[in-house]
Amino acid sequence: MIFNFGSINIDYTYRVPYFVRPGETLESGEYNIGLGGKGVNQSLAIARAKGRVSHWGRVSSIDAWVISELESAGVGVKDIELTPEPSGHAIIQIDALGENAILLFSGANHGFTQEKMTALIAQTAPGDTILIQNECNGLDQLIPLAVSHGCKVIFNSAPMTAKVSSLPLDQCELLFFNRTEAAALLEMPVESSAADLLRRCKKSLGDVEVVLTLGSEGAWYQRSSETLFHAALKVKAIDTTAAGDTFVGYFLAARQAGLKPSQCLQRATAAAALAVQKRGAASSIPMAEEVDGIIYQST
Numbered sequence: 001m002i003f004n005f006g007s008i009n010i011d012y013t014y015r016v017p018y019f020v021r022p023g024e025t026l027e028s029g030e031y032n033i034g035l036g037g038k039g040v041n042q043s044l045a046i047a048r049a050k051g052r053v054s055h056w057g058r059v060s061s062i063d064a065w066v067i068s069e070l071e072s073a074g075v076g077v078k079d080i081e082l083t084p085e086p087s088g089h090a091i092i093q094i095d096a097l098g099e100n101a102i103l104l105f106s107g108a109n110h111g112f113t114q115e116k117m118t119a120l121i122a123q124t125a126p127g128d129t130i131l132i133q134n135e136c137n138g139l140d141q142l143i144p145l146a147v148s149h150g151c152k153v154i155f156n157s158a159p160m161t162a163k164v165s166s167l168p169l170d171q172c173e174l175l176f177f178n179r180t181e182a183a184a185l186l187e188m189p190v191e192s193s194a195a196d197l198l199r200r201c202k203k204s205l206g207d208v209e210v211v212l213t214l215g216s217e218g219a220w221y222q223r224s225s226e227t228l229f230h231a232a233l234k235v236k237a238i239d240t241t242a243a244g245d246t247f248v249g250y251f252l253a254a255r256q257a258g259l260k261p262s263q264c265l266q267r268a269t270a271a272a273a274l275a276v277q278k279r280g281a282a283s284s285i286p287m288a289e290e291v292d293g294i295i296y297q298s299t
């Protein structure tokens with residue numbers, strides 16, 4: 001079982017010709033409300049990939065429908081708390097190239113107490129996996145707590161903020177970064193090559209496993225002296241929202257099923273290629289059969 005300590009957001013998505021500029025009022029011709037949040041997207045991706053996942057989260061009681069939606073997708077929901085605070089939400093602009101710009105309101109995602117985190121970790125067993133992104137509060141407490149309980153911590157540093165550099169990342173088992181996140185954390189130029197970023201990761205984080213995602217280029221996996229690359233499938237992106245989350249979820253479900261890192265990369269890149277061809281966050285995450293199909297066609 002993967003326990004995902006993750007955000008739950010309501011996404012308000014607007015298609016725009018370009019991202020709105022300071023002082024400008026820009027009209028959007030298309031608008032959609034849907035389920036999102038990096039945490040929820042990753043839980044759904046694990047479940048759609050046929051992995052076993054239980055979501056730890058907080059959402060407003062007004063948005064209790066989220067729980068039914070996750071449950072019917074196969075995500076464990078018993079530790080999702082309904083709150084009096086407003087849910088986290090995101091205002092997402094999608095431009096003509098399918099790229100996104102996201103404004104985030106944390107809401108209930110930032111209401112975890114130390115007591116609650118201790119209770120969540122207390123129900124795990126040594127060897128369990130805890131997945132974390134950077135949209136909930138308390139990570140500086142949760143990571144050491146999970147590690148001291150014998151859990152394996154997997155961290156996706158999205159969205160990147162200054163606090164990530166103060167987290168005990170060397171205590172994690174596996175880290176997912178994109179190029180911008182890795183460069184910020186390692187204090188390197190964003191134009192740095194993947195090889196340089198990975199070399200610096202090894203120097204700073206030792207033998208922690210690292211997956212470096214490079215969007216339409218592909219993704220790297222590194223562990224000790226083993227380094228692997230898998231190229232992305234060439235597709236036309238219409239909406240890149242949640243592609244990174246889809247990648248993380250599919251990679252972890254494949255790992256949970258005992259596949260080799262090269263196969264985890266293959267499934268994750270195929271799933272992300274499908275996700276960018278659909279609109280929305282949670283709604284764009286493919287089912288395992290679609291991923292099987294695209295892998296079959298491309299080999």
Ligand SMILES: OC[C@H]1O[C@H](O)[C@H](O)[C@@H]1O
Nearest residue numbers: 009036037038090242281
């Ligand atoms: O990664 C995509 C997600 O980022 C933000 O958290 C939005 O909620 C969106 O669903």
